[in-house]
Amino acid sequence: MRKFLAGAAALTAFLPAAAAYADQPTPWQWRFQTAATPIMEQIEWFERYTLWFIISITLLVLVLLAYCILKFRASANPVPSRTSHNTLIEVIWTVGPVVVLLALAVPSFQLLTAQYTPPEEPKLTIKATGNQWNWDYEYQIQEPLSFNSAMLQEDERTAAGKEDKAKYPRLLAVDNEVVVPVNTTTRVLVTASDVIHAFAMPAFGVKTDAVPGRINEIWFKAEKEGLYYGQCSELCGKDHAYMPIAIRVVTEDQYNSWLTAAKTDLPGANKALMAAVDGDNKVAVAGN
Ligand SMILES: [Cu+2]
Numbered sequence: 098m099r100k101f102l103a104g105a106a107a108l109t110a111f112l113p114a115a116a117a118y119a120d121q122p123t124p125w126q127w128r129f130q131t132a133a134t135p136i137m138e139q140i141e142w143f144e145r146y147t148l149w150f151i152i153s154i155t156l157l158v159l160v161l162l163a164y165c166i167l168k169f170r171a172s173a174n175p176v177p178s179r180t181s182h183n184t185l186i187e188v189i190w191t192v193g194p195v196v197v198l199l200a201l202a203v204p205s206f207q208l209l210t211a212q213y214t215p216p217e218e219p220k221l222t223i224k225a226t227g228n229q230w231n232w233d234y235e236y237q238i239q240e241p242l243s244f245n246s247a248m249l250q251e252d253e254r255t256a257a258g259k260e261d262k263a264k265y266p267r268l269l270a271v272d273n274e275v276v277v278p279v280n281t282t283t284r285v286l287v288t289a290s291d292v293i294h295a296f297a298m299p300a301f302g303v304k305t306d307a308v309p310g311r312i313n314e315i316w317f318k319a320e321k322e323g324l325y326y327g328q329c330s331e332l333c334g335k336d337h338a339y340m341p342i343a344i345r346v347v348t349e350d351q352y353n354s355w356l357t358a359a360k361t362d363l364p365g366a367n368k369a370l371m372a373a374v375d376g377d378n379k380v381a382v383a384g385n
Pocket residue numbers: 227228293294295329330331332333337340
């Protein structure tokens with residue numbers, strides 16, 4: 098038991114360092130990815146909340162069914178009752194579901210409103226355009242910065258410095274990540290150039306369709322630094338599965354120096370940022 102506890106303690110000591118890039122799907126995962134925004138935390142809360150309703154209703158129905166099957170089976174109850182109305186029970190099975198629906202509807206609408214209402218005017222706006230089969234990003238700033246982001250090919254790993262498959266998983270890693278500062282309300286204007294795609298980032302709790310000729314707006318406020326992965330989530334053709342979305346959340350300083358460098362040399366800026374982020378993580382691990 099002691100050994101187990103020591104092992105668990107050792108494991109938790111590693112968690113902060115690992116959590117920096119643990120925000121991606123894992124094999125046989127059946128729960129959500131770790132929430133990185135307050136909205137995703139609210140979504141997780143609502144999921145747990147509704148689950149308790151589902152569990153209790155399922156158990157209630159199961160018990161009632163079992164009771165009826167046993168108590169009113171032909172051998173135990175040869176003469177069936179001819180009762181057809183009971184006011185009390187009819188009131189209960191009308192009012193009960195109404196109360197359940199209200200208990201679900203109120204927090205559900207609150208969550209929906211929160212998802213559409215940024216807490217403040219977003220400080221950064223990025224336009225994301227879905228193409229068959231990659232994404233274009235445009236930072237809506239003075240002298241806009243725009244670049245294309247496509248899935249990282251296996252033969253590009255070495256040149257890009259992305260050999261680490263835990264950090265840059267196959268089918269999820271991209272050549273150019275979106276970079277945003279931490280704790281900054283960021284707006285994403287989502288559209289498409291050819292067919293309908295969808296911009297989705299599970300750890301942020303955002304997903305919206307990318308429709309040609311229309312702009313859909315989402316926002317997020319990432320509270321944890323790290324590298325987050327999402328995917329196009331609308332069947333958009335042959336390479337639908339190969340247009341991942343990667344967002345790197347970094348400190349304000351790292352973001353600012355990346356942005357300045359990216360305007361002239363994007364690959365160089367990305368490499369410098371990767372080195373800066375990895376350097377910080379190493380310091381953090383050593384500090385443990
Ligand atoms: Cu797509």
